[in-house]
Amino acid sequence: MSGPANLISSARRAHTPSISNGSSFNSYWTAEFVRLREAHWGPLEDSREVRQARTQGTGFTQKVLLRAALLAKREGIEDTLGHWRRIARLTLVAMLLVTLLAGAAASQGALGDGSRPVNLLLALAALLGLHAITFVLWLFSFALQGRHAGTWLGQAWLWLTKKLARGPDSALAPRALSGLLDRNGSLRWVLAATSHGLWTVALLSAITGLVALLSARRYGFNWETTLLSADTFVSMTQALGWLPGLLGFTMPDETIVRLSNGLHVLPESAQTLWSSWLLGCVVVYGLIPRLACFALCFVIARRKIAATTLDTSLPGYADLRERLQPSSEKMGVDAPAGDDYQASIRKHGAPGLKDGQTGQCLAAGLELPADLPWPPRPLLPPAHDLGLIDTGAQRKSLLDLLFTHPPRKLLIACDRRQTPDRGAIGFIAEAAGHSAGTRILLLPPGGEHTDPRSAAWVQRLVTAGIAASDIHTDPTTAIAWLTMDGTHD
Structure with a gap:
């Protein structure tokens, strides 16, 4: 389950901030962070960074990314983003632990302590009810305006990370990340992959808990209803058991379903069949759809992130074009320096002046x-x-x-x-x-x-x-x- 965190972290660049033609997602995130910071706090002094970007960059986009990488290293933005990534990973690990406990608790709550028969409909609702609601909402989100419906766990992950990641400019990190992901169409897939991944862990934990409890205790199963007839319950259980039966789970026949109304004493073999039916429903209608959707969303998110581009028409990027890729060089004498301007020497730690070397x-x-x-x-x-x-x-x-x-x-x-x-x-x-x-x-x-x-x-x-x-x-x-x-x- 390290996949969702890797979707936004990508590979870490080398210590020297060089930008290649296949720029990593992290470089785009850094550029967006710098853009937002300059929009809030004003432009950074960047004469050296612009000059280096103009010298080493191969195109306007690459020059923007290189300038941002140089400024990020100088201003400590790299540390801010690194801190945010660490908190995001820790938050995800904490949520994984919570979902593990929640899955185990759900299995315990569905079966009880074995002192009384288990109502099959209520047990199935306890195990799959919330999962089914959020899963259907996520499917409907493709046809509705609520693009992030059904991804509450993914949104909770981002929200908790924002709350826990304290520090200078820490609020800009998730804003830059969300904005960048949203523009390239990958935000919904990242949130969906995170949400489906956490649900997968919860359902795995619930299934493991069911197997452990059913192996350690004797449970009785029945159906109890006032409004539904026996025929309705037979049709319902057989319909739900059809797909699990295809995967090898043993299903109770019609006779056992009719006798499981709580008024008859059933043999142990019947309770085993109901245990298989319950496990099969959770696996087929819970675990498999979540696991498949997690894999699908993860792959789509990775592809969209890999295809991330820089929208150079955005304010903050477009303003850099004349400085990074000027159409003409400005010549001649500038205006006399006024009181509102003051140049100052900033030593750049030039690479040519190292131990054992002498410059001209x-x-x-x-x-x-x-x-x-x-x-x-x-x-x-x-x-x-x-x-x-x-x-x-x-x-x-x-x-x-x-x-x-x-x-x-x-x-x-x-x-x-x-x-x-x-x-x-x-x-x-x-x-x-x-x-x-x-x-x-x-x-x-x-x-x-x-x-x-x-x-x-x-x-x-x-x-x-x-x-x-x-x-x-x-x-x-x-x-x-x-x-x-x-x-x-």
């Missing part, structure tokens, strides 16, 4: 005019000149290079005569996040940071995370730092 020493000029020669001094090994970065496409190419090959040192030269704009500060902050060490050279050389524009550069760079001591106006000092051995002064 790189230098680039950011939108330098023609009157400022670049580089101002010859660059000697190990320094490498990346040239001038003037367009949005060049910025993107440089950031992609820094992401895949993180440098040990990075020197960026800026024109301090220009007002520092939002795009320039944001680019510097993101580039610095990929480098072990970053320094800024303000050109033209000479002078202190006393004029308003130089002071504005220093202020915004320091606020972004560049130390004031790492901002140079002397090219000789900056280039000496770039070419010296070691990662620090």
Whole structure:
């Protein structure tokens, strides 16, 4: 009975969040969780994640899934979903234990303690009554609007999991799961598989209890009725016993049925026949339909989940298209950074800077005019000149290079005569996040940071995370730092 839990858990991805063309259901669930979270709490800061998704993704859907996986790992969403899955499994196990006890109790209640004869109709109703009602309602749900009718056990499982799974954003996990399952048409099948599975366990427990009690005690069976005639009861018992008889269960004949009205003493063989009749009815009309429906719903749910796709027209996904798969690159200078915006360096733990490895020493000029020669001094090994970065496409190419090959040192030269704009500060902050060490050279050389524009550069760079001591106006000092051995002064 681990099947229903596996329907929503699927295979766990590797620790590194890479999304293949055959994306797992878990990646879609993660993307839906991130979408709902951003809809409730606002967009997450995702410049690095977007850049990585654009670099590694093969299509818009794959880029959305990769961005969501990266954000989930960074924001702890993976832990939230993992916690919810664990609670879901524990809740299912608890419900399985309850259904086992309920099945055993049903068999005990139907047969009693053996001190008085067992009314066959009442015993059958106690064992199969609620099962029959919920099963018929589930069948009717295909023709009615109540798509989840008859799946109360499955709905109870989700409800209990929601109540027990406490923690940050825990309420978004079932909402994301239900919404995703409902859109691909698998929610009703997951709930139905869970419900039929639990009923199967309950009926197995009831049958086991019946066999144990009938083996350990002597029971007498009869039918008692005031309104129904003996002929009616004979027809009813023979009709109900026809299918079990085909499967090998022995059925009482007409004579024994007529004599089982409580007014005659029956031989032991007659009580054995009634025991077989009762067991056969529970197996044929209870266990077999539930087991067959569980298998059917499980297979359909697995197939629908495997065919899950991302509805990129939903709000939250459609808004990402221009960022993840832009139709054109934005170039030029952005508006000056206002009080409502502040770029900041966020170290990304770039994969190129590991123990025993050294990155390159790189230098680039950011939108330098023609009157400022670049580089101002010859660059000697190990320094490498990346040239001038003037367009949005060049910025993107440089950031992609820094992401895949993180440098040990990075020197960026800026024109301090220009007002520092939002795009320039944001680019510097993101580039610095990929480098072990970053320094800024303000050109033209000479002078202190006393004029308003130089002071504005220093202020915004320091606020972004560049130390004031790492901002140079002397090219000789900056280039000496770039070419010296070691990662620090």
